[in-house]
Amino acid sequence: MTKVRISDDALARAGGADKLAAAFEAKGCEVQRTSSWGMQWLEPLVEIDGKGFGPATLTDVDAILDGTSDKAIGLIEEHPFIAGQTRFTFARAGKTRPLSLEDYEATGGWAGLKRARQIGSEAIVEEVKESGLRGRGGAGFPTGIKWDTVRKAEADQKYIVCNADEGDSGTFADRMVMEGDPFQLIEGMAIAGEAVGATRGYVYLRSEYPDAIRKMNAAIELCADIIAPFVCEVRVGAGAYVCGEETSLLNSLEGKRGEVRAKPPLPALEGFLGKPTVVNNVLSLAAVPHILTEGGAAAYKDVGFGRSRGTMPIQLAGNIKHGGLYEIGFGVTLGDLVNTIGGGTASGRPVKAVQVGGPLGAYIHPDQFDIVFDYETFTEADALIGHAGVTVFDDTADMLGMARFAMEFCAAESCGKCTPCRIGAVRGVEILDRIKAGGRKRDRLELMPQMHNTQKDQGRDAGDEIGLLTDLCETMKFGSLCALGGFTPYPVMSALKHWPEDFTRNPELVEKAMSEPAE
Amino acid sequence: MSDKSEILGEIIARHHHREGPLLPILNDVQAELGCVDAESEALIAKGLNLSRADVHGVVSFYHDYKTEADARPVVQVCRAEACKARGVEAIIDNATRAAGERVKIETVYCLGLCSAGPAARTGDDLHIRLDAEGITKLVEDA
Structure with missing residues (x-):
């Protein structure tokens, strides 16, 4: 009987993988639903004897089975998109059935947890420190140091909280871990629990990921005995982007408004319900089981660039020809990712801009494509890696529109606690609308003689408005409580700086306004 | 006792033992009743020994909770950056036109299908690679 493997990842299912699987079953094949390889432009991808066919539709079934399909891509493991990667966190991607304990164990599952239990908490933290693992959620804080803080804190109860509120557009690696390899994440959490002395873990999962919620719940039930005495529970969010910020997430988890807390106290000392809490991103925790295997920390550390060690699961998204998940060591250039690996835009038009790091990440111009993936390099270039989502735009993108959307998004998702974010974002939308209109003349009311406090000049031109915007951005950047308003x-x-022609017909106004911010 | 207070009592009992039970309760109420209205807020507040203001503050914070039930089918269309880059803005008018008054079109920011947008969600079903024709059909079938 022909063995057919088709992913049951949400993206493959959205592309019709379920019907496809049923069609192969109707032809008498044995169908295995596996995790996704991450080659998303080929989903639904059909795998028979290691060879791939995609994107497959129902009409391709017969041709695939008799070997005449023009959707054949050859051996999947030898495909350049897969062969070029260094997969640690996604080592099982495409190869195992997500909810099969048998598959998980056969591919080295639970080895990290077993070893962690033998070596004890101090040694676990040491190994995580040695690996150089930094928080994959965006801030890049060394995971080992965070764990050590929680380990040394004294409390009757400590918590491990997994931040699975992956709200950034252009990112889906967390979703792929939870849907494709849920046991790995749970193992990572159990190891974290072992390291800091916590027996309870929560996965805060966004409501927009129904498949991930279902699989995580099922996986936790299946492995409850293995991770015991550690207990894990999924908590579903309610559609607030800001809850991806750790303190806001903790408030939400406690059943409060997802408002950001001022730090200090750090969550490591006073987190969930005021107890010491490790809050880590899905990718940070999912990297841990590999690191804790024999020699894993050294292997992890050997890959990377500068102070950014290990691999980063990079997500290629937006208008890109070969979109999907690409896990590779730090140090790869953005140009390589977009043009060579990603194959340029899906529309075939020239690349205009690339946004790295989700809605709060800078727009990067193709002139800067030699920039390498590394936390420090990105910071120097006034950009951020964030959760390593790479969203590509072709030359039809309107950068003023994208800048306006960034402000609009911030206004819609602001938690409302701090003024620069809550009000600044609304003002930002208004200013950008006025820049588009070429400035704003004084209205009749303002020009009335009895309005003593209004200026009676010609009003503001686009250049003045750009000055105001620059000033507003400074205020938001340094005055906001968390990254939403701050980033x-x-x-x-970045849109204003690199594409001034999209903002005004006199781009020199932008240069002038940016060099001398408004008083 | 009305049906509603029975349902609510059951939901509250289901989650009462949890640490931070409010969100799990609200999620279930929204799913089972289609909204979290003032009456539910009062009952939940009573059940958890919170003030009504506390509960209302939480309900009004999150996008997922509605104050009134809407019987119309909902199509959630992602309009975040990655889907914009793949042209969702050019087809959104097709969706609203096909929807008319019958279907509710909601905007969501990111369904995590960012390399294969424009993407949409109906119930727990996801849809990718939508074009003008695809989104029209999706809305018409909703």
Whole structure:
């Protein structure tokens, strides 16, 4: 009987993988539903004896079975998109059935947890420190140091919280871990629990990921005995982007409004319900089981660039020909990712801009494509890696529109706690609308003689408005409590800086306004 | 006792033992009743020994909770950056036109299908690679 493997990842299913699987079953094949290889432009991808066919539709079934399909891509493992990767976190991607304990164990599952239990908490933290693992959620804080803080804190109860509120557009690696390899994440959490002395873990999962919620719940039930005494529970969010910020997430988990907390106290000391809490991103925790295997920390550390060690699961998204998940060591250049690996735009038009790091990440111009993936290099270039989502835009993109959207998004998702974000974002939308209109003349009311406090001049031209925007962005950047208000200026200012022609007919106004910000 | 207070009582009992039970309760109420209205807020507040203001503050914070039930089918269309890059703005008018008053079109920011947008969600079903024709059909079939 022909063995057919088709992913049951949400993206493959959205592309019709379920019907496809049923069609192969109707032809008498044995169908295995596996995780996704991450070659998303080929989903639904059909695998028979290691060979791939995609994107497959129902009409391709017969041709695939008799070997005449023009959708054949050859051996999947030898495909350049797969062969070029260094997969640690996604080592099982495409190869195992997500909810099969048998598959998980056969591919080295639970080895990290077993070893962690033998070597004890201090040694676990040491190994994580040695691996150089830094928080994959965006901030890049060394995971080992965070764990050590929680380990040394004294409390009757400690918590491990997994931040699975992956709200950034252009990112889907967390979703793929939870849907494709849920046991790995749970193992990572159990190891974290072992390291810091916590027996309870929560996965805060966004409501927009129904498949991931279902699989995580099922996986936790299946492996409850293995991770015991550690107990794990999924908590579903309610559609608030800001809950991806760790303190806001903790409030939400406690059943409060997802408002950001001022730090200190750090969550490591006073987190969930005021107890010491490790809050880590899905990718950070999913990297841990590999690191804790014999020699894993050294292997992880050997890959990377500068102070950014290990691999980063990079997500190629937006208008890109070969979109999907590409896990590789730090140090790869953005140009390589977009043009060589990603194959340029899907529309075939020239690349205009690339946004790295989700809605709060800077827009990067193709002139800067030699920039390498590394936390420090990106910071120097006024950009951020964030969760390593790479969203490509072709030359039809309107950068003023994208800058306006960044402000609009911030206004819609602001938690409302701090003024620069809550009000600044609304003002930002208004200013951008006025820039588009070429400035704003004084209205009749303002010009009335009895309005003593209004200026009676000609009003503001686009240049003045750009000055105001620059000033507003400064205020938001340095005055906001968390990254939502603090980083929204990145996409706005980078769009303004690199594509001034999209904002005004006199691009020199932009240069002038940016060099001398408004008083 | 009305049906509603029975349903709510059951949901509250289901989650009462949890640490931070409010969100799980609200999620279930929204799913089972289609909204979290003032009456539900009052009952939940009573059940958890919170003030109504506390509960209302939480309900009004999150996008997923609605104050009134809407019987119309919902199509959630992603309009975040990656789907914009793949042309969702050019087809959104097709969706609203096909929807008319019968279907509710909601905007969501990111369904995590960012390399294969424009993407949409109906119930727990996801849809990718939508074009003008595809989104029209999706809305018409909703």
